[in-house]
Amino acid sequence: MAKRLVDSLREAGYRLTAPRLAIIKVLEAETGHLSPAEVLEKGRAFYPALSRATVYRTLDLLTKLGLLRPIYLGEGNLCFIYPREGHHHLICSKCGMVVDFDECIAAPLGQALSERFGFRIESHLLEFYGLCENCQKDEQKQAGGD
C-alpha cells in the first residue's frame, strides 16, 4: 500500500524527499478526501517545516503521475482522493453529505474508450449526486428560503 506512491515517484525519476514522504503518509493514513489545507496541516505532524507551496507542488505531481485525483465533493472544496479501486461516492447536492460505496461498473466502458481514443486509462471517477433522505424530507416542508 505505502509502496505504490513511493515507488511510482522513484520510477518516474523523482527524488524521494522528506517533505514528499510526509505528504504521502498523510494520503495513506486517511482513507478519505483531503483538501490541500488539510494535507498541509496533517503533514506538519510528520515534517514541521512543510510549506504550502510544496503541498501544492506534490499534489500536482502525484496527479500528473495519475496517482491522485482532484475532485469537488459536497461543500465546494477541492480535495484530492487517493483512489482505491472501485471506491466511489454518493453526494447530497443540498447538504453536502458524502456516502462511500465500493462497487463499480466502469471497467468495460473504460476499455472501449481506451481503444477508441488511444488513451491509456489510469483511473476513473464515478460520483452520483442527489438528495439524501433528510433533505428530501426538508424539501416537502418548505419551499423557498434557504
Place this chain on the structure above:
Amino acid sequence: MAKRLVDSLREAGYRLTAPRLAIIKVLEAETGHLSPAEVLEKGRAFYPALSRATVYRTLDLLTKLGLLRPIYLGEGNLCFIYPREGHHHLICSKCGMVVDFDECIAAPLGQALSERFGFRIESHLLEFYGLCENCQKDEQKQAGGD
C-alpha cells in the same frame, strides 16, 4: 430545454430575476464546461450589471437544486457543467486535454444505490483519467524533469 432551469427555480420557490435569467441563458447557450469567471463575463452580455457575488450565489443555488455540477477538468480550474444525460469526459492527467464522449452505463448502478441508501439520485459524474497519445509518447522519451 430552456424551461428546465427556470421551472425548477420557480417550483422550489425562488424568484425569477433578471440576473438569474442571464446566468441561465449562458448555461444553456454553452454546451461545455464553464468557470464562474466565464459565466460572469458572458452573463454581462445579457445583463451588464451582473455581479460576481450573484454568479457564485446562483451557481451554488442551481447546484443545491441538483441542476448543475461542479467539477475539476484538466488544468485545475473549477467549472460547472449543466449535465446532459450521458455526457462525460476523458481527461489527460498530464496535459489536461479533455475529450468528450456520450455514452454511459451508470444508470443501473444508480438505481441500486438509490434503493440501498434512500437517496433520490438526480445525476452523476463519470470521468476517466489517463494519458493521451501525445503524453504517452513523451513519457517514453524522458524520465525525471518536468
Place this chain on the structure above:
DNA sequence: TTATAATTGAGACAGAATCTCAATATTAAA
C-alpha cells in the same frame, strides 16, 4: 566525499470565493 541538479521554504503576489449591508426588485395580498 564531492559535484550536480532537483527540490525546498518563505514570503510576495494574483486570483478566486465569501461576506456585509444598504438599495432594489419580485411577489402576493389588498
Place this chain on the structure above:
DNA sequence: TTTAATATTGAGATTCTGTCTCAATTATAA
C-alpha cells in the same frame, strides 16, 4: 393597481487559495 413584506442584488472589503521567485538546502550518482 398599489402596497407591504421580503428575497435578491451590486459594490467593495475581506479572506482564502493557489502560484511564483529565488536563495538555501538536500538527494543522488559518481
